[in-house]
Amino acid sequence: xxxxxxxxxxxxxxxxxxxxxxxxxxxxxxxxxxxxxxxxxxxxxxxxxxxxxxxxxxxxxxxxxxxxxxxxxxxxxxxxxxxxxxxxxxxxxxxxxxxxxxxxxxxxxxxxxxxxxxxxxxxxxxxxxxxxxxxxxxxxxxxxxxxxxxxxxxxxxxxxxxxxxxxxxxxxxxxxxxxxxxxxxxxxxxxxxxxxxxxxxxxxxxxxxxxxxxxxxxxxxxxxxxxxxxxxxxxxxxxxxxxxxxxxxxxxxxxxxxxxxxxxxxxxxxxxxxxxxxxxxxxxxxxxxxxxxxxxxxxxxxxxxxxxxxxxxxxxxxxxxxxx
Amino acid sequence: xxxxxxxxxxxxxxxxxxxxxxxxxxxxxxxxxxxxxxxxxxxxxxxxxxxxxxxxxxxxxxxxxxxxxxxxxxxxxxxxxxxxxxxxxxxxxxxxxxxxxxxxxxxxxxxxxxxxxxxxxxxxxxxxxxxxxxxxxxxxxxxxxxxxxxxxxxxxxxxxxxxxxxxxxxxxxxxxxxxxxxxxxxxxxxxxxxxxxxxxxxxxxxxxxxxxxxxxxxxxxxxxxxxxxxxxxxxxxxxxxxxxxxxxxxxxxxxxxxxxxxxxxxxxxxxxxxxxxxxxxxxxxxxxxxxxxxxxxxxxxxxxxxxxxxxxxxxxxxxxxxx
Numbered sequence: 001x002x003x004x005x006x007x008x009x010x011x012x013x014x015x016x017x018x019x020x021x022x023x024x025x026x027x028x029x030x031x032x033x034x035x036x037x038x039x040x041x042x043x044x045x046x047x048x049x050x051x052x053x054x055x056x057x058x059x060x061x062x063x064x065x066x067x068x069x070x071x072x073x074x075x076x077x078x079x080x081x082x083x084x085x086x087x088x089x090x091x092x093x094x095x096x097x098x099x100x101x102x103x104x105x106x107x108x109x110x111x112x113x114x115x116x117x118x119x120x121x122x123x124x125x126x127x128x129x130x131x132x133x134x135x136x137x138x139x140x141x142x143x144x145x146x147x148x149x150x151x152x153x154x155x156x157x158x159x160x161x162x163x164x165x166x167x168x169x170x171x172x173x174x175x176x177x178x179x180x181x182x183x184x185x186x187x188x189x190x191x192x193x194x195x196x197x198x199x200x201x202x203x204x205x206x207x208x209x210x211x212x213x214x215x216x217x218x219x220x221x222x223x224x225x226x227x228x229x230x231x232x233x234x235x236x237x238x239x240x241x242x243x244x245x246x247x248x249x250x251x252x253x254x255x256x257x258x259x260x261x262x263x264x265x266x267x268x269x270x271x272x273x274x275x276x277x278x279x280x281x282x283x284x285x286x287x288x289x290x291x292x293x294x295x296x297x298x299x300x301x302x303x304x305x306x307x308x309x310x311x312x313x314x315x316x317x318x319x320x321x322x323x324x
Numbered sequence: 325x326x327x328x329x330x331x332x333x334x335x336x337x338x339x340x341x342x343x344x345x346x347x348x349x350x351x352x353x354x355x356x357x358x359x360x361x362x363x364x365x366x367x368x369x370x371x372x373x374x375x376x377x378x379x380x381x382x383x384x385x386x387x388x389x390x391x392x393x394x395x396x397x398x399x400x401x402x403x404x405x406x407x408x409x410x411x412x413x414x415x416x417x418x419x420x421x422x423x424x425x426x427x428x429x430x431x432x433x434x435x436x437x438x439x440x441x442x443x444x445x446x447x448x449x450x451x452x453x454x455x456x457x458x459x460x461x462x463x464x465x466x467x468x469x470x471x472x473x474x475x476x477x478x479x480x481x482x483x484x485x486x487x488x489x490x491x492x493x494x495x496x497x498x499x500x501x502x503x504x505x506x507x508x509x510x511x512x513x514x515x516x517x518x519x520x521x522x523x524x525x526x527x528x529x530x531x532x533x534x535x536x537x538x539x540x541x542x543x544x545x546x547x548x549x550x551x552x553x554x555x556x557x558x559x560x561x562x563x564x565x566x567x568x569x570x571x572x573x574x575x576x577x578x579x580x581x582x583x584x585x586x587x588x589x590x591x592x593x594x595x596x597x598x599x600x601x602x603x604x605x606x607x608x609x610x611x612x613x614x615x616x617x618x619x620x621x622x623x624x625x626x627x628x629x630x631x632x633x634x635x636x637x638x639x640x641x642x643x644x645x646x647x
Binding site: 313314315316317318320 | 381562592
């Protein structure tokens with residue numbers, strides 16, 4: 001059922017004006033990501049520049065300043081480089097700094113090592129922590145261990161001033177085998193994070209936690225059916241408690257067309273909830289980059305390509321945009 | 325006793341090594357002399373062009389990095405496969421292709437070939453096309469020696485200039501000589517390692533479609549050759565405006581079409597090479613038909629290695645000399 005329903009979202013006819021708005025929204029939702037062993041400070045500096053201003057000729061070619069992306073997503077060692085680029089005195093940017101932690105991408109480390117990983121990343125200035133769960137323990141049926149590790153990780157996100165770094169729980173759905181497992185892991189993660197620090201509009205500190213599909217290191221990564229199952233978990237949690245949890249599909253979303261399909265799904269599944277306090281997005285907080293992100297890197301340039309095509313009517317070359 | 329029904333071929337596009345229909349779902353009907361529908365040929369849209377360019381771009385590096393010898397073998401293999409399809413190609417050239425009367429396009433009505441191609445002329449064109457393929461196959465591992473050079477410099481250095489493929493080239497075929505023109509436009513671009521998109525002759529696209537089948541049986545890597553059929557009027561502005569196309573090769577088009585191709589190229593500096601008849605020939609051609617700049621595809625100039633030069637960029641390298 002999830003597969004058929006997800007496929008139905010790809011069949012909508014979308015007019016150019018709406019497509020343009022969706023592409024701009026998708027651009028602002030990007031977690032521009034580089035997670036490679038060969039990542040260097042210079043590469044991350046380039047990524048940060050791209051994150052703040054995805055297309056430097058935007059005003060000349062498109063006649064408008066494009067939005068910054070939502071966040072950059074890097075390994076912990078590169079957080080200082082991001083802080084240097086994105087925070088005062090160099091810049092005053094809205095781009096968040098997300099770091100993968102807890103023994104990314106496998107999570108196969110002792111829990112105290114993984115928690116220390118998180119504490120250090122938060123201390124270095126990460127705004128958001130992308131944690132991986134122990135898929136092995138989960139598949140072995142030790143669901144209480146999953147609850148425990150998410151809860152402890154969220155606790156480790158606490159800063160000296162008492163606030164919390166936002167947490168994204170990567171389920172690595174490509175290794176969870178079934179939709180039932182994805183739903184169960186989503187439910188456990190959402191509740192475990194909530195136990196430490198409630199998220200969503202009910203929370204005065206503006207704490208926002210996410211569930212995320214994949215590390216990007218395992219195939220298949222994000223798919224629409226899996227994202228649909230996770231969105232339904234988020235929806236049911238909102239209906240039950242009134243708390244809003246964010247969603248981040250990551251990996252495998254490479255084209256602007258795919259991104260538009262995901263946003264159609266977010267609109268149709270979450271739109272009817274009509275969450276109070278989000279009038280500017282028709283009651284759908286998941287249509288903002290506070291609650292929905294795309295973990296991707298090549299997607300950025302494809303969105304830019306489509307925006308230029310819509311504006312000028314001409315197809316664009318790869319060399320027209322900076323590499324991300 | 326029942327009579328056997330002929331199994332008619334579905335004429336489709338050739339993109340990325342596969343034979344898709346046009347994404348638009350459109351076809352153009354072609355009739356034979358007796359007014360029977362001969363074929364519904366795919367009517368490519370700008371989105372098919374876009375897909376073809378993406379495929380060509382993705383395939384280009386690997387094709388350029390194949391050894392010159394290997395590219396030569398593959399082009400020669402194409403000639404071998406054409407040889408096996410000689411009769412089919414000749415029939416495709418002979419059938420007096422006419423767009424059906426209910427076709428809405430004015431350009432289509434104009435583009436009807438005025439005279440029937442005789443079987444002898446068709447045979448001649450097929451042979452000439454195969455020979456040209458073999459000719460350019462031979463140039464694959466020789467053009468660099470002719471176009472490249474070792475430059476004298478003052479200092480203990482060697483200074484080499486070597487030709488490299490430009491990237492993605494589009495070949496726009498004219499209404500006349502649908503097979504020979506196609507091979508003549510395509511082969512010089514393939515030799516140095518460009519990947520190409522062919523817009524087959526609008527008046528008779530069938531030989532172009534058959535060339536797709538030649539490619540699949542010749543170890544041409546998917547995406548290196550892509551073949552579109554349809555209407556030039558619809559595709560030309562998108563070809564000239566597309567920023568990811570590096571070169572255009574055309575000949576025998578109308579002056580207006582030539583202008584359109586050159587104008588769009590001014591924006592991203594793609595190289596436009598248009599084969600036109602020499603001045604005196606032009607004058608007589610003008611008397612024959614004010615509409616096209618005809619070009620004689622059997623002319624020996626078509627075999628010139630300088631035709632390859634239109635599809636290379638030159639790289640100059642310094643290397644320390646011994647002593």
